[in-house]
Amino acid sequence: MNKLKRFIRDNRMLLFVLAAIYRFFGVNRIKGKRTLKVSWKGVFAYHMNVVNCGHRNKLEIEEGCRLKNTTIRFYGNNNFVKIENDCVANELEVYVQDDSNTVSIGHNTHFTGKAHLACIEGCELSIGSRCLLSSEVTFRTGDSHSILDKEGKRINYSSSISVGDHVWIGNKVIVLKGTKISDETIVGTGSIVTGKEFEGNSVIVGTPAKIIKHDVSWHHENLK
Template sequence: MEVIKNIMKIFAIGKKLVGKYPCLIRLGSLIYNIIGFNKTRLKGENNIVYFKSSFLKKTTTDIFGDNNTVRLGDKCFLNNVKVYINGNNNKVIVGNRVALLNTEIYIEDDNNEVIIGDKTTIFGNTHLACIEGKRIIIGNDCMFSSDIVFRTGDSHSIITRNGIRVNESKDIIIGNHVWIGNKVIITKGAYVCDNSIVGTGAIVTKHFNEEGVVLAGNPAKIIKKNINWLRERI
């Protein structure tokens, strides 16, 4: 968490220093990215857009397929991030001023979407897996701790005696300003509303349509209502 706080302070100081000279930020990010040991491997016709004022270190992008899009917004910071896509017509969209640390975005099959909103921070060891044409949508100003797993599907088939598959994949939707604690697992079909908190070790398996709640337990349930949270300790 201290790493992210320091990064945000650097951005704030840099904004004051450069003022009306944004080209200085772009120059700094260009130099940083050149020496950042980043790698991009593409097989197929794809579209990658990284804003020049974002900072990447040890970030790897592997894409196997066609018509996939990876878009990184303005003034983002990525450290040890892996984006893997195997399929066609997939999208990874990261908003502005997003910080991702030790994060893996894994996409398999076609027509999937992973969207991360503006000013969201992921502090480390987080795995976002999206398969079978589903969506992982994370809202604005969310705060993730570490050792978190999102999975829109089970990766393997569960079938009846008649051979009918019963474990279809489903979207995962996280609202705006949601705090997700350490070692949380979010499974297919989960929905968490705005201004909520998911407590340490929770396993979220279903829709929660109420805003401002604390979710905890396995499976997660509402343990507190009418709450909100701040990044700062007051």
């Protein structure tokens, strides 16, 4: 099976043809595509739902991606969502609200289950390459509602989220505004990560999350 996948991946014309056939029978829907620029040649999409309520938005999905039951929603203008080549996702939801947001997912990143990515108020939400995200993970660059001090001044402005390369995020992790997770980091199950920068090659866990181990890395396989 792996040899067959490599053969298809190395023959781009065959990849494009098979992906187009797969999409044709995949019951994919794009609403508002007149004002949405979409690029998804060589993408294997099944039951994908794209909703565009805005203008000059752009969706770019690179070849080799395998997306099932994925939903992408644009509510605003001049937004950009990019998923690089060979990503895998099942039940991924990307929600973009307001103007001039960017959501990017690096190549060969895998979502193993349901995930929710919300990017609002002109922020950037970036996830690096070769990352592994377990099921029921949530990313939010903002709160979607205002919190005010006693003088009526807003105190909860949105802020960008950055996740580096080769990061492993466990089940039911929540990553909130202003978070920066560096390369080779492991985030433990059920952690809430918010508003801090974490060094690479570390393990972070807890509510709120904190570093409990340094100088570590991880591998997809159980090595002997």
